[in-house]
Amino acid sequence: MTGLKLRNVRKSYGAAEVIKGVDLDISPGEFVVFVGPSGCGKSTLLRMIAGLEEISGGDLFIGDNRMNDVDPAQRGIAMVFQSYALYPHMTVRENMGFALRFAKKPKDEIARAVNEAARILELGPLLDRRPKDLSGGQRQRVAIGRAIVRQPDVFLFDEPLSNLDAELRVHMRIEVARLHKELATTIIYVTHDQVEAMTLADKIVVMRAGVVEQVGAPLTLYDDPNNLFVAGFIGSPKMNFLAGVVEQDRVRLPEFGNQSIPLGHLANPPAQGSEVTVGIRPEAFKRGGAAGLELTIEIVEHLGNESFAYARQSGGQMLTLATEDGRGLQPGQRIEARFDPAHVMLFDTSGQRIR
C-alpha cells in the first residue's frame, strides 16, 4: 500500500493560478475525498497527481518517490473518469485488458486479471459487449474494472457518479465503498457532492478556489469546522448563519428582534461589541435546549421521516429547522425554537471560527 505527499503544489495556466499551494498527506490505504464547489480545482489537482497536467510548482510524492515528472503510466495510478472514457471500438474485455496487453503481459495473466476484476464487479455476462451496448451504471462498473485490472497503488476517481441517476448513484456509492474494503487500496475521489464525501471518505479535503480550506474526518468537519465555508458546505440542509453582535456574554441578533443567545464556553471569546456570525445547524433545534429563539413558521415541508420548517421573526432572516417530530407544525404558528448553546458556532468577520 502506498501513501502520497503533496508539498506546496501549484498550478498556473498562464497568469491564472488555479491551485495555490496545496499541502496534503495521504496515508496508505486511506480513502480521501476532494470536495468543493464546481471550478475550485479538484479535477486539476487530481489530474496533476495522475500526471495528466504538469505541476507548475511544489513536490508530489507517491510512496517515497518524487513523481512530478514521471509518466502517468509509471506512477502506479489508475483513473476512473466522469465520462467513463471507455474505448468505444473495443469490447469490455479488451477495454479492461488494454493496459496489460499494451505492456506486453502474457495472455493468460491478462485473462486472469480481467476475470478477477469481472468477478469483483459482476461484469461476467458483459465481457463481450461494446460500451455503446451498456447502460450508464454498467459503463461505470467497466471503467472501475479497467482500473482494478491494472492493480494500481492508488485509485483516482473524478466525479465518477455524476452522470448516473439518483438511485443508481446511491447503489454505485455503496459499490465503491465495498470495493475499498475489498481491495484496501489508497483512493482519491473527487466530487462536488458533500453527501458522497461524507459517506465514502476516511478523510475529506474541502477545497475552495484552489486552496485547501480544511482536512479532516467527515464527522470532524461536521462537528468542528474551521471556517464559515466548511461549515456551510458540509451538512444538508445547510447550516443557518445569523448576523450577531457580542454584548456581555451574549450575542444580540438584530435580524431577530434583538433577541440574544448565550455566548457559550470559548477559549478566546470575542471582544465586546464585535460583529460575529452565529452558526446553528437546522438539526440542532431540539426540545429542551437551554437557549431559545422566538420565531414564526412560514413554510413547512414534511419528508415523512423528518420535517423542515422555515421560520423567522417579522420580515427578518429566514432560519431552517429540521426536526423528527415536526408533523404537527403549521405555517403561521409561533414557536420557541430551543437549542443547546454548546452546538452554536461563532465565526469572526473574516469567516474564521472563534473557539
Added chain:
Amino acid sequence: MSRVFAQARSGLVYAGLSLAAFVSIFPFFWMLVGTTNTAPDIIKGKITFGSALFDNITNLFAQVDMVQVFWNSTFLAIVGTVLTLAISSLAGYAFEMFPSKTRERVFAVLLLTLSIPFAAIMVPLFVMMAKLTLINTFTAILLPSIASVFIIFYFRQATKAFPHELRDAAKIDGLKEWQIFLYIYLPVMRSTYAAAIIIVFMANWNNYLWPLIVLQTNENKTLTLVVSSLASSYYPDYGVVMVATVLATLPTIIVFFLLQRRFVEGLTGSVK
C-alpha cells in the same frame, strides 16, 4: 379540406423530387446507352441500347494504352488519398489537441488560403515545380495536394467531438501520443476517415487542370486527361468517349458504395 391540401402538397413534393432524380440520373443512363451505340447514332440522339459496345471498347483500347492510363489514375488517386489523409488528419488532430495562440493564428491563415482560387496560384506553382525539375512527374501532382487545408479543417472540426478523456485514459494506460493517434483516435474516427477518403479520392481521381499542365507525355496521362482529349478531337467518336467515361466513373462509384454508410456517419458526427 386540409387533407386535400396535404395531398396536393405531397404530390408537388414528389413531382419536384422526381424531376431532380431524373435530372441527376438521366446523364448516367445516357452515358451507359452511349457505350453501346455508334457515334452517328449518338449524335442523332438515339437513347435506346445498340450493338456497338464491343467495337467501341476495341477502338478505345486501340487508340489509348488504357492499362497504363488506368494505372496512372489509380496510383495517383490512392497514393494521394493516403498521403493527404495521413498528413492532414495529423494536422487537424494536433491543432485541436494542442491549442495555442500561435497555432490559432496559423490556422486562421490556413483557412484564409481556402479563398484563393487554384487558377491564381497555378502559374507560380508551375514555376516552382519547374525549378524543382518535377514537371512531368507524379511527385508534382502529389506534393501540392498532401496538405489539404479543407481536410485539415474537416478533421479539426471532427476532433472536437473526440472525447479528450479517451486520450487521458490512453495516457494512463501507457500510450505515447503517436500510439494514441494510431490505436485510439484512428479507429474511433473511422467514419470521419471514410468520408474524407471519398472526398479526397474523388477530387484526386477527377483532378484535371493541374495534371493537364504538369503531365506532358502520353505514358504519364491520367484517365480524365484521356477522356477530355478523346472528346475534343476533331471528329470525336462519342461511343469510344462514353466507354472511357464509364471507366472513369466506375472507381468513384465503387469507393462511394463501399464507404457510403460511414460517409453519412462521418458527415453527421462520427463519435458515438
